[in-house]
Amino acid sequence: MIFVTGGAGFIGSNFVLNWLKEETNSIINLDKLIYSGNLLNLKSLKNNPLHIFVQGDIQDRALIRKLLNQYKPQAIVHFAAETHVDRSIYDPTPFIQTNVIGTLHLLQETLDYWKNLNEHSKNHFRFLHVSTDEVYGSLRQQDEPFKETSRYAPNSPYSASKAASDHLVRAFHNTYGLPTLITHCSNNYGPFQFPEKLVPLMIINATQGKILPIYGDGLNIRNWLYVNEHYEALCLVLSKGKPGEHYNIGSETEITNMDLVHTICSILDDLKPNSPYVPHASLIQFIKDRPGHDRRYSIDCSKMRQELGWKPKENFKANFHKTIEWYLNNMTWVEKVMSGEYRKWIQLHYKETS
Ligand code: NAD
Numbered sequence: 001m002i003f004v005t006g007g008a009g010f011i012g013s014n015f016v017l018n019w020l021k022e023e024t025n026s027i028i029n030l031d032k033l034i035y036s037g038n039l040l041n042l043k044s045l046k047n048n049p050l051h052i053f054v055q056g057d058i059q060d061r062a063l064i065r066k067l068l069n070q071y072k073p074q075a076i077v078h079f080a081a082e083t084h085v086d087r088s089i090y091d092p093t094p095f096i097q098t099n100v101i102g103t104l105h106l107l108q109e110t111l112d113y114w115k116n117l118n119e120h121s122k123n124h125f126r127f128l129h130v131s132t133d134e135v136y137g138s139l140r141q142q143d144e145p146f147k148e149t150s151r152y153a154p155n156s157p158y159s160a161s162k163a164a165s166d167h168l169v170r171a172f173h174n175t176y177g178l179p180t181l182i183t184h185c186s187n188n189y190g191p192f193q194f195p196e197k198l199v200p201l202m203i204i205n206a207t208q209g210k211i212l213p214i215y216g217d218g219l220n221i222r223n224w225l226y227v228n229e230h231y232e233a234l235c236l237v238l239s240k241g242k243p244g245e246h247y248n249i250g251s252e253t254e255i256t257n258m259d260l261v262h263t264i265c266s267i268l269d270d271l272k273p274n275s276p277y278v279p280h281a282s283l284i285q286f287i288k289d290r291p292g293h294d295r296r297y298s299i300d301c302s303k304m305r306q307e308l309g310w311k312p313k314e315n316f317k318a319n320f321h322k323t324i325e326w327y328l329n330n331m332t333w334v335e336k337v338m339s340g341e342y343r344k345w346i347q348l349h350y351k352e353t354s
């Protein structure tokens with residue numbers, strides 16, 4: 001049994017779905033179901049006895065204690081978080097509550113549980129904290145990619161909260177010996193991503209003839225990794241990673257936001273040649289930049305390659321094609337998640353352009 005937090009969100013639900021396809025080990029999935037978490041993502045597991053879903057908050061120590069003692073997991077994979085940088089700029093408070101206090105409470109209960117395991121279980125137990133490359137800050141064009149030894153320099157309230165949680169995880173390893181692992185992944189794309197994030201927002205807006213809002217000059221650089229590749233990397237870290245270590249995960253291809261949006265538009269032109277919005281790129285509009293917008297991320301995954309034998313497969317075009325087709329074929333999912341909360345956010349954030 002493994003214990004997953006945030007398993008109804010984008011990366012968490014893809015992790016749970018993939019795990020239950022491959023593994024016989026069951027999952028207890030604790031998720032508060034905030035706006036970005038959705039049980040629709042896990043619909044295919046409805047009658048699967050290997051998936052136990054509990055709606056709850058990672059800040060709720062009594063609930064975590066009860067679940068740990070009841071299900072006795074051999075690992076925790078911690079995805080639950082507030083994750084959208086733009087929202088953290090409007091209001092950092094929930095980011096501190098969930099990402100920092102929530103992680104602390106989870107660590108405290110995990111420590112109590114772990115201390116009482118027998119020697120064998122104690123040695124094999126792992127706490128995997130899913131962090132981000134954003135904790136390393138922003139790179140200039142001439143800078144070397146982020147390594148695990150790069151200095152922390154978070155720039156947004158979101159990345160600052162993730163950095164704080166990383167430090168707590170590290171401290172629980174160093175102080176109490178809890179066998180922790182920390183991963184830093186670059187931007188993910190794939191099915192079930194909440195459409196406030198760049199990729200699904202662009203796909204959905206383009207199919208509906210809405211503007212494609214690009215911040216600033218569109219030359220910010222990200223490295224996009226298909227979510228299933230992230231899953232494979234996490235499984236390797238869980239089974240072979242060394243407690244106390246950090247691992248960078250990601251694509252090593254650097255793409256500007258503008259090039260990415262053009263790629264999405266040209267795939268859509270091919271998939272929907274009769275759409276009234278062809279060429280979809282004509283919907284692109286440059287809008288006010290994100291405050292403190294990180295210019296460039298670039299991730300060095302040589303540690304994953306050398307120590308765990310993982311490398312990104314980099315079939316970017318094919319995976320983007322697959323992802324766009326997924327959104328086009330799952331418009332019911334799209335409509336359902338674009339609820340009142342979604343519309344409220346879009347109106348607040350893009351009010352000058354929509
Ligand atoms: P997401 O926003 O899609 O999902 C987050 C999930 O956490 C949701 O299901 C939500 O309901 C749940 N949650 C939020 N607050 C909670 C709380 N207090 N208690 C319990 N559950 C709570 O996020 P995602 O994109 O799937 O990201 C998952 C993790 O991966 C995060 O920790 C994020 O920092 C990290 N990450 C994301 C990316 C990316 O590109 N999306 C890249 C690197 C790392």
Ligand code: DAU
Nearest residue numbers: 083084085132133134186187196197198213214215220257
């Ligand atoms: O790097 C990993 C991180 O990737 C994760 O830790 C975060 O949880 C995840 O949200 C993501 O952060 P980004 O800020 O990079 O992702 P987002 O999809 O919000 O934006 C990607 C880029 O696109 C970024 O440079 C901002 C830009 N953008 C975004 C939106 C929503 C636009 O130009 N227009 C938009 O409307």
